Amino acid sequence: MNDPTDRNAAPELFTWEFATDPYPAYAWLREHSPVHRTRLPSGVEAWLVTRYVDARQALADQRLSKNPAHHDEPAHAKGKTGIPGERKAELMTHLLNIDPPDHTRLRRLVSKAFTPRRVAEFAPRVQELTDRLIDSFAQKGEADLIHEFAFPLPIYAICDMLGVPREDQDDFRDWAGMMIRHGGGPRGGVARSVKKMRGYLAELIHRKREEPGDDLISGLIKASDHGEHLTENEAAAMAFILLFAGFETTVNLIGNGVYALLRNPGQRERLQASLALGESELLATGVEELLRYDGPVELATWRFATEPLTVGGQRIAAGDPVLVVLAAADRDPERFDAPDTLDLSRRDNQHLGYGHGIHYCLGAPLARLEGQTALGTLLRRMPDLRLAGDPADLRWRGGLIMRGLRTLPVEFTPQTN
Numbered sequence: 039m040n041d042p043t044d045r046n047a048a049p050e051l052f053t054w055e056f057a058t059d060p061y062p063a064y065a066w067l068r069e070h071s072p073v074h075r076t077r078l079p080s081g082v083e084a085w086l087v088t089r090y091v092d093a094r095q096a097l098a099d100q101r102l103s104k105n106p107a108h109h110d111e112p113a114h115a116k117g118k119t120g121i122p123g124e125r126k127a128e129l130m131t132h133l134l135n136i137d138p139p140d141h142t143r144l145r146r147l148v149s150k151a152f153t154p155r156r157v158a159e160f161a162p163r164v165q166e167l168t169d170r171l172i173d174s175f176a177q178k179g180e181a182d183l184i185h186e187f188a189f190p191l192p193i194y195a196i197c198d199m200l201g202v203p204r205e206d207q208d209d210f211r212d213w214a215g216m217m218i219r220h221g222g223g224p225r226g227g228v229a230r231s232v233k234k235m236r237g238y239l240a241e242l243i244h245r246k247r248e249e250p251g252d253d254l255i256s257g258l259i260k261a262s263d264h265g266e267h268l269t270e271n272e273a274a275a276m277a278f279i280l281l282f283a284g285f286e287t288t289v290n291l292i293g294n295g296v297y298a299l300l301r302n303p304g305q306r307e308r309l310q311a312s313l314a315l316g317e318s319e320l321l322a323t324g325v326e327e328l329l330r331y332d333g334p335v336e337l338a339t340w341r342f343a344t345e346p347l348t349v350g351g352q353r354i355a356a357g358d359p360v361l362v363v364l365a366a367a368d369r370d371p372e373r374f375d376a377p378d379t380l381d382l383s384r385r386d387n388q389h390l391g392y393g394h395g396i397h398y399c400l401g402a403p404l405a406r407l408e409g410q411t412a413l414g415t416l417l418r419r420m421p422d423l424r425l426a427g428d429p430a431d432l433r434w435r436g437g438l439i440m441r442g443l444r445t446l447p448v449e450f451t452p453q454t455n
């Protein structure tokens with residue numbers, strides 16, 4: 039792979055080899071071209087920001103807008119670039135695509151409904167879901183942890199939280215699966231799934247307005263701020279972004295997390311020993327470290343320069359897209375000691391896995407709850423969990439923003455209930 043000391047060996051990005059292990063290429067970029075102009079596979083030219091200090095600055099810089107209307111290349115409308123605003127679907131007008139003052143207003147409203155108290159109250163339900171899913175494969179002695187565990191857990195959890203009735207949750211599971219093209223569904227299928235989800239959410243919001251419950255959608259409808267309410271479209275877009283932002287990320291936290299633990303047996307044994315003593319501290323610092331070491335969000339979402347600015351000494355023109363590479367920043371040796379080493383007890387771990395600034399992950403408390411419950415329970419119940427097969431055969435999903443495995447086959451001693 040790339041030698042980070044070789045100035046001339048510019049890394050090839052977005053290849054299959056890069057998707058498997060992007061970290062050597064990121065080390066090269068941090069060293070030689072920390073704010074790097076590149077052509078993405080979609081054809082769009084963008085700046086990649088890879089050093090921790092620059093990444094933090096860029097994430098908090100209000101001159102970098104989240105609104106795709108600031109992109110200088112309307113030509114992107116000609117093709118599929120992955121830039122969200124291309125399609126003017128109403129579900130796309132959500133927190134990650136808007137700037138203050140709209141962002142401030144919507145975030146304040148949703149924060150009222152999505153409180154740490156609500157998340158804490160949800161802990162027994164996440165535990166119950168986790169146990170039920172593990173029960174479903176425990177007797178087999180083998181499982182694909184992505185399909186059978188990491189994938190269903192967050193979708194059921196967020197559906198419960200939103201107030202989607204249990205009998206409808208399998209539909210959501212199917213739509214969400216199609217939307218991340220789980221198993222490589224056709225693109226038309228993705229559009230159909232988004233449409234079905236939109237129709238369902240509109241109807242659910244309507245129903246919750248008539249008969250509110252103790253759920254997040256009812257809370258969103260009720261939330262008001264100086265007399266301001268969410269419109270039905272805004273409420274639907276909010277429910278959609280909560281689902282979308284909270285789903286594949288958590289799948290990957292569990293998948294990448296288990297994979298990292300299985301590849302670092304010393305760390306995994308430490309964690310298992312601590313869990314056996316009933317301790318929770320190493321699990322808590324460990325999940326943060328797994329987010330830093332191989333987090334679910336490789337690149338933060340799109341940002342666009344509203345005026346000329348300088349990041350890390352590099353001039354960026356108005357209208358240019360900027361992508362902050364969280365995975366590169368979180369392995370920056372200027373910020374983290376031994377950044378390529380997994381250290382579950384790492385202190386001073388201000389990683390950027392949840393972003394930074396006004397778009398900092400709204401769902402971080404829920405993600406932490408799900409990550410800690412899923413990994414803790416799995417290691418407790420399957421102490422001899424191991425990879426089935428050769429790690430070289432594992433495949434990573436190829437998307438630009440997220441980093442996650444397609445499958446994670448494991449083996450363990452079968453359990454009788």
Ligand code: HEM
Pocket residue numbers: 097133134135145196279280281283284285287288291329333334335338339340390391392393394396397398399400401402404405406409
């Ligand atoms: C381990 C799991 C998760 C990770 C690593 C993660 C990561 C992130 C990151 C990096 C951002 C900022 C993106 C940017 O600035 O471009 C973000 C924003 C966001 N996340 Fe998460 N997330 C996770 C789980 C969740 C969950 C469970 C939810 C909700 C149910 C959620 C809801 C959101 C929302 C709504 C935003 C947008 C906030 C805003 O723009 O103000 N996330 N997340």
